[in-house]
Amino acid sequence: MPSYKAPLNDYRFILNDVLKIGGYANLPGFADISPDLIDAILEGAAQISEEVLQPLNYSGDQEGCTRHADGSVTTPKGFKAAYKTFIEGGWGALTSDPAYGGQGLPHTLGICTNEMLSAANMAFCMYPGLSHGAYSAIHAHGTDEQRRTYLPKIVEGSWTGTMNLTEPHCGTDLGLMRTRAEPQADGSYRITGTKIFISAGEHDLSENIIHLVLAKIAGPGTPEGIKGVSLFIVPKFLVNTDGSLGARNAVTCGAIEHKMGIHGNATCVLNYDGATGYLIGEAHKGMRAMFTMMNEARLGVAVQGLSQSEVAYQNAVAYAKERLQGRSLTGPKAPDKPADPIIVHPDIRRILMSIKAFNEGARMLMLWTALHGDLSHAAEDAKARELGDDIMGLLTPVLKGYFTDKGYANATEAQQVYGGHGYIAETGAEQFVRDARIAMIYEGANGVQALDLVGRKLAMNGGRAIFAWFALIDAFLTANDGNAELKPFLDGLRSARTQLEDGTTWLMNNGLANPDNAGAASMDYLYLFALTALAYAWAQMAQVALGKPPGDQGGFYANKLATGRFFLARMLPDAAAHLAKLKTGAAPLMALDADAF
């Protein structure tokens, strides 16, 4: 049976030693987060993850969710009790607004707890995860009354939320949407249509479910396409003025999708048959409301990629230490046993080191990015807020695309360590692969992330974000110039940065003349960007580790440096290949007629 142990020392190292989060105590939300508070939160999240959620991961996958004839849905055995424990511990309210019962802590810290919870049980965590999406939408765009009505219940977890975008014929291109909203005399709307792929769409964990639904307002004033989409609140149970639950609304679960993975989460077809809904934000500005939440939601999916890579890694390591098969190429390492544990074999090491180097670099990069997200709201200086926003926006598609691709690839590599046993359900290795797969698809398929990066984020504000990015790297290189021990990391970073600049210049020179060049280069550019960002993350960690902070137990810093050196030797060389490919442009991709495929 698989297990999970939260990487607490890694969080402590990144938060305290590298990001020096204590230095932001002057900012709202950061004031109280002493190393002790950080420890208490990390340890609490580790405990519920390891002891409550992880034991339900395999059973939840095997059992799945059950839809009954009346459209109600039962979650797997144990999920209801676990959800109670989860909300009683306040784990859904960590970063929420204190005005509505939240704890108001920085997202940087929330990212740590999210990684742990999701590593332990990704399908389970999507229930509160979607609630957080609904919370953010109502918090950012709702009226005071809407906030007062819905947010306290969502924050405490007695109500959950969903996001309803996709319809059978449209996902990425939401302008094709058919769900209609008929204005009513009382100012509400009657919502009619079918939404699919609705995560946590119906279940038995909470008293009410608040659906956030994109629809087009019926009538001549609605613009065509994507500009005519509005956002609505559609509660499963209508809410009386005193806050108690009223009539059952006309939204029902028509089916649960049969999916490759995340079986513990109910992915629903939701049928709206004249359901009562309430406009949130301005009419026809529904997509704008979505976009303000998108960076946060997409970083959340990036965390899922990392989380599955981490838990798959841990279990593969345990297997590699235990499984006896063959002898080391350099002579027996366990001569007293019938064979050596397979962790002695270099190709097993290659797999494990690749995943480890990704996990630790990605964790640093994720928290560094999240800190910029926090600073985009909390920093005192407008310039610092702008920088935070620019970096968060620029890196979001990079992290979503790369971390989820790697999450899946790494779960697959980890599965390979088990040999034939990895193909068998009981070891749990194949579940990590199936669960990780969805993160490459939802919240914008990774190809869409790549297009967001090259087509939107690079060009925004005259390229301000990408110039800021290069400036940050250059400042780091300059500040550490002459640090001989750090030199391999500086050289790797400098080389990657130069290649990224080369690729960026190529895009500027060729993407405008023929937009297909930008599209053709987009995914390789995203990978090149991600490798550069990891090189930056590793250089920052190496710089701290080389300073040998006091209290190195178990060789933590030496191991960190060795893992970083593996990244330089074995992962960073791909940057050049991505650059070479992207510069070949659109012609090789677009040469064939569609009929020739």
Added chain:
Amino acid sequence: MPSYKAPLNDYRFILNDVLKIGGYANLPGFADISPDLIDAILEGAAQISEEVLQPLNYSGDQEGCTRHADGSVTTPKGFKAAYKTFIEGGWGALTSDPAYGGQGLPHTLGICTNEMLSAANMAFCMYPGLSHGAYSAIHAHGTDEQRRTYLPKIVEGSWTGTMNLTEPHCGTDLGLMRTRAEPQADGSYRITGTKIFISAGEHDLSENIIHLVLAKIAGPGTPEGIKGVSLFIVPKFLVNTDGSLGARNAVTCGAIEHKMGIHGNATCVLNYDGATGYLIGEAHKGMRAMFTMMNEARLGVAVQGLSQSEVAYQNAVAYAKERLQGRSLTGPKAPDKPADPIIVHPDIRRILMSIKAFNEGARMLMLWTALHGDLSHAAEDAKARELGDDIMGLLTPVLKGYFTDKGYANATEAQQVYGGHGYIAETGAEQFVRDARIAMIYEGANGVQALDLVGRKLAMNGGRAIFAWFALIDAFLTANDGNAELKPFLDGLRSARTQLEDGTTWLMNNGLANPDNAGAASMDYLYLFALTALAYAWAQMAQVALGKPPGDQGGFYANKLATGRFFLARMLPDAAAHLAKLKTGAAPLMALDADAF
């Protein structure tokens, strides 16, 4: 629902135009294979694949196999009738020895039919596939009596076969095996032990199942470890001297494994409780018997990788042409429709072209290799037989490792084309991923293939095979020197060849001094080798296509060249990254103590 269309024009092009298989008519087995016969066989295999096997692929996955309380196993609905059609068509006997009822055709042709059948229904094809493994073992190592007793029934398909190697505690390291064979007074053995992961181990398709079982003979004469393993025939029903079926043998299916995919194939735990078995080949030489079959079996698994890549590609193409979402970056391509089909988007093209370029290159390389396998037996000249054997041995781990890795990766990429719909079972896209996954694991996990390549195949006979490989490429480059149109392909091949030689030299210089260097480099070396081999395959196809053979319908040759150019631009650049990584040696991988993971 997914579908499949056999790539008949591709086979015709490779067999007739590139390999010029008609030129081998002087060799046994090749005499009759005119273009007409090739067409008849290809079209027949296409028909059963498309019309009989493919329609059972999804339903077979959903239903799976059922084990009953008495240990009997029922295959999915429709499999039994399909198997009857299969054997009546003689599809299991195509390449078998005419002395036992086979048709004696070259394996090169058998590879084509195997790709089609496996693309249509991989789980189904493993039943006759395992039979062929048992056939080969008995044909190569059985006594005349054993051949006469078992082969006609296996060739006609009324009996099937299995291969029993793995035990719960040992797979790759078969020296740890515990299954025992007690010699009996009548010369037979009593076999006792448990074998796991036995594909097609028990089912309802055939009258009898002939298990080939590795076990250790009980007694003081049996050497320790791998040198003490013998091979036995253990029929499910004992066979009377008149060939009729006798008593039920003491081998039973204890369980069907719960697997990630290939649910239509019964992967069994087989319990041997003093079952009657017959030694095949020499005592204690069981592994040698296995090795003689290994190249063929491993190439068969490589074909599975290609097959899943092909069928996943075809279905993704159909979806990409049909699904309307967004507009082309260069302006609407279907202005009469609400959106353009997604095949207009460059990143969708990137995915489809990547898979197409692999499939067509891999198909050529596979058939070229299989032809060398045929020549290793059939060529008149001893030198040509030696070359065939060398090339077949050298390329087998390359194709098994690379084709199955790519089969899975490509099935995953194809799934991505569907967006959210790819994660839903009904589209069939996720089944291709789950089915393709096993091919990376069985018949020697791909890490073992890489070690076989660098640790065994490179060094055999003083490096004769790798020198022969370089000589073939050099001869091609020389013969085509000055062909201006072919130059990009020649340049790509020359560059890859130089890098492969560089990597080979590095291995020679560093692998002996520290064997961990060879292990650490092995997988990147295998990938570098595979890319070089694909560059060679593409150069050969391009050379023919540029010659514009008569009868180019639908721009077949022009499309072939465009696809080859995509390979050069977008896939071959990875060769340099693999070379850079492998030359970093073992140190970055082995730096950490096992405890540090």
